[in-house]
Amino acid sequence: xxxxxxxxxxxxxxxxxxxxxxxxxxxxxxxxxxxxxxxxxxxxxxxxxxxxxxxxxxxxxxxxxxxxxxxxxxxxxxxxxxxxxxxxxxxxxxxxxxxxxxxxxxxxxxxxxxxxxxxxxxxxxxxxxxxxxxxxxxxxxxxxxxxxxxxxxxxxxxxxxxxxxxxxxxxxxxxxxxxxxxxxxxxxxxxxxxxxxxxxxxxxxxxxxxxxxxxxxxxxxxxxxxxxxxxxxxxxxxxxxxxxxxxxxxxxxxxxxxxxxxxxxxxxxxxxxxxxxxxxxxxxxxxx
Amino acid sequence: xxxxxxxxxxxxxxxxxxxxxxxxxxxxxxxxxxxxxxxxxxxxxxxxxxxxxxxxxxxxxxxxxxxxxxxxxxxxxxxxxxxxxxxxxxxxxxxxxxxxxxxxxxxxxxxxxxxxxxxxxxxxxxxxxxxxxxxxxxxxxxxxxxxxxxxxxxxxxxxxxxxxxxxxxxxxxxxxxxxxxxxxxxxxxxxxxxxxxxxxxxxxxxxxxxxxxxxxxxxxxxxxxxxxxxxxxxxxxxxxxxxxxxxxxxxxxxxxxxxxxxxxxxxxxxxxxxxxxxxxxxxxxxxxxxxxxxxxxxxxxxxxxxxxxxxxxxxxxxxxxxxxxxxxxxxxxxxxxxxxxxxxxxxxxxxxxxxxxxxxxxxxxxx
Numbered sequence: 259x260x261x262x263x264x265x266x267x268x269x270x271x272x273x274x275x276x277x278x279x280x281x282x283x284x285x286x287x288x289x290x291x292x293x294x295x296x297x298x299x300x301x302x303x304x305x306x307x308x309x310x311x312x313x314x315x316x317x318x319x320x321x322x323x324x325x326x327x328x329x330x331x332x333x334x335x336x337x338x339x340x341x342x343x344x345x346x347x348x349x350x351x352x353x354x355x356x357x358x359x360x361x362x363x364x365x366x367x368x369x370x371x372x373x374x375x376x377x378x379x380x381x382x383x384x385x386x387x388x389x390x391x392x393x394x395x396x397x398x399x400x401x402x403x404x405x406x407x408x409x410x411x412x413x414x415x416x417x418x419x420x421x422x423x424x425x426x427x428x429x430x431x432x433x434x435x436x437x438x439x440x441x442x443x444x445x446x447x448x449x450x451x452x453x454x455x456x457x458x459x460x461x462x463x464x465x466x467x468x469x470x471x472x473x474x475x476x477x478x479x480x481x482x483x484x485x486x487x488x489x490x491x492x493x494x495x496x497x498x499x500x501x502x503x504x505x506x507x508x509x510x511x512x513x514x515x516x517x518x519x520x521x522x523x524x525x526x527x528x529x530x531x532x533x534x535x536x537x538x539x540x541x542x543x544x545x546x
Numbered sequence: 547x548x549x550x551x552x553x554x555x556x557x558x559x560x561x562x563x564x565x566x567x568x569x570x571x572x573x574x575x576x577x578x579x580x581x582x583x584x585x586x587x588x589x590x591x592x593x594x595x596x597x598x599x600x601x602x603x604x605x606x607x608x609x610x611x612x613x614x615x616x617x618x619x620x621x622x623x624x625x626x627x628x629x630x631x632x633x634x635x636x637x638x639x640x641x642x643x644x645x646x647x648x649x650x651x652x653x654x655x656x657x658x659x660x661x662x663x664x665x666x667x668x669x670x671x672x673x674x675x676x677x678x679x680x681x682x683x684x685x686x687x688x689x690x691x692x693x694x695x696x697x698x699x700x701x702x703x704x705x706x707x708x709x710x711x712x713x714x715x716x717x718x719x720x721x722x723x724x725x726x727x728x729x730x731x732x733x734x735x736x737x738x739x740x741x742x743x744x745x746x747x748x749x750x751x752x753x754x755x756x757x758x759x760x761x762x763x764x765x766x767x768x769x770x771x772x773x774x775x776x777x778x779x780x781x782x783x784x785x786x787x788x789x790x791x792x793x794x795x796x797x798x799x800x801x802x803x804x805x806x807x808x809x810x811x812x813x814x815x816x817x818x819x820x821x822x823x824x825x826x827x828x829x830x831x832x833x834x835x836x837x838x839x840x841x842x843x844x845x846x847x848x849x850x851x852x853x854x855x856x857x858x859x860x861x862x863x864x865x866x867x868x869x870x871x872x873x874x875x876x877x878x879x880x881x882x883x884x885x886x887x888x889x890x891x892x893x894x895x896x897x898x899x900x901x902x903x904x905x906x907x908x909x910x911x912x913x
Contacts, residue, residue, distance in 0.1 A: 320907045363761050422897035423904065424870035431871050431892060435801045441624035475908050487910055511624060522624075 299340040307331045311411035313494045314474035322418035330399040339527040341448040342369035356384035361508045368445040371523035375505040378468045378526040392531035398471035408461040466497035466521035473502040583607040589641040593747040602646040602730040614656040623795040630770040632719040638793030639750025640723025652693040659687035671702035671725045679707040696727040700840035701859035705819040722819030736844035743813035751818045753786035795886030808895020817859035826851040826877035832862035869895040
């Protein structure tokens with residue numbers, strides 16, 4: 259690994275500050291090579307359990323089945339960005355040479371859009387290095403937990419009919435049409451889509467968000483066990499509905515064979531790993 | 547021995563003699579047309595087609611149509627990109643007009659004074675006067691009525707052709723549509739056996755050339771005239787910014803997807819006034835396809851993809867055999883997916899395992 263002045267400053271600063279018990283000053287101290295990073299506004303969600311339709315495609319008795327609904331438990335407080343990462347925040351990562359410029363003509367106080375899973379990962383690494391904290395994409399269950407009442411899973415075609423696979427396709431197509439969502443491509447300033455019951459902003463607006471959950475084909479056997487084959491070249495994206503995109507896609511719009519509502523825009527928000535600051539520092543210092 | 551020239555001359559003389567002796571004039575005079583029954587057709591916006599008989603009832607008639615030209619901004623994609631559209635009857639494409647061979651198509655074309663440009667109409671189905679273009683040029687505030695005899699069967703393009711550089715610009719601004727001239731006894735397969743359709747859809751494909759600003763964003767113009775210089779520059783590159791069905795990317799998907807049932811026969815008329823295209827029905831076929839669109843030629847059978855020459859309309863007949871979602875695309879897949887040329891059919895009915903089944907669902911590879 260090459261010498262990274264950004265990272266080095268960040269680590270030393272963070273290590274020093276932990277000793278002092280100061281954490282809010284990190285931004286200023288770690289930002290010397292680049293412009294200051296505004297502290298992201300976070301929402302801290304209390305642990306909890308909820309029913310969650312699982313991501314991926316499911317087979318039961320050799321035919322497509324609706325996603326099983328399992329109880330998910332978030333067992334520690336979840337710190338998630340209140341807003342999506344903004345275009346101006348993302349541009350700081352670009353200025354530092356750690357992120358590729360987004361494929362979006364929208365700048366400033368709007369969500370970063372035109373970004374791929376790879377871009378989102380690069381931003382999380384950069385932000386972690388700059389702050390000395392551990393930032394990462396939420397998993398699909400974490401995102402759903404934060405989305406609360408605004409979460410919508412995959413658009414379902416219902417139970418597969420062994421004698422007629424087309425029925426499920428038609429049902430899914432019509433379910434999607436019935437939602438009546440019209441394209442809404444212009445990103446809007448943070449907060450434009452309001453807060454959900456958990457105080458998280460802009461859930462299910464016109465920016466779909468990357469998660470760290472891989473797309474999977476799962477087979478359910480009669481005893482309830484699930485075996486799955488994941489494809490981590492494709493990740494779940496969440497918003498008005500949950501869908502799946504290849505890691506390098508920056509614009510979710512497409513026509514062709516694919517039917518359905520394409521994401522208007524692709525963006526992301528991050529979660530901060532609790533205890534991540536200490537862990538990151540220890541890891542970087544070679545102490546595990 | 548009779549030379550070829552003498553033979554030709556002879557036949558001409560014979561024909562002339564017959565014409566002189568025969569009682570039927572070669573061409574009907576206007577007064578003869580005046581005696582024909584008249585019928586008013588009410589046009590509907592594509593992809594639908596006005597009510598019509600597949601087999602003509604009675605003798606030739608005059609079928610009257612009226613179209614009003616509308617210049618107006620139209621949105622051509624999900625991003626809200628705006629085209630300063632010029633339209634026949636408010637839609638892109640203009641409506642499909644259906645008559646039978648030997649009928650007279652009589653169009654009243656209106657150019658309201660709210661428009662800013664002169665327009666006309668060139669019917670590829672018509673004979674003479676640049677397809678009627680030479681007799682129909684009207685300024686804003688004028689109207690004109692043209693009649694032509696439908697002498698050839700088939701599907702044909704019509705488009706605006708107001709002269710010179712105006713021609714391609716008007717066409718790529720949306721001014722094209724279709725005419726279908728059916729044989730009086732209806733469509734026939736390659737053996738001459740009648741074929742009929744349960745539904746008909748008319749798909750007009752358009753290529754648009756919308757200028758971009760320095761940031762690469764599509765530009766908006768107050769009026770058609772304002773965009774002319776910029777648009778012509780894009781047109782000369784010959785690379786469209788949009789290739790769409792029915793005037794807009796996604797206009798024939800979702801709630802506007804075309805519908806059919808298993809066992810139903812659908813006639814799909816596809817026109818492209820400017821540029822070649824290659825329709826393909828994903829998961830289906832063209833049972834009978836008139837690629838060139840002219841019904842006097844036997845249809846090609848069992849086509850996977852068919853070719854519509856720029857400046858023509860073709861027709862494909864298909865009986866759906868399997869339910870599901872079908873995509874109907876321009877099988878230049880870049881144009882289909884990236885530029886917009888995709889439509890959908892939702893087809894209800896009973897699945898046929900004999901035609902296709904998933905023998906085993908996806909699972910881990912077993913060595």
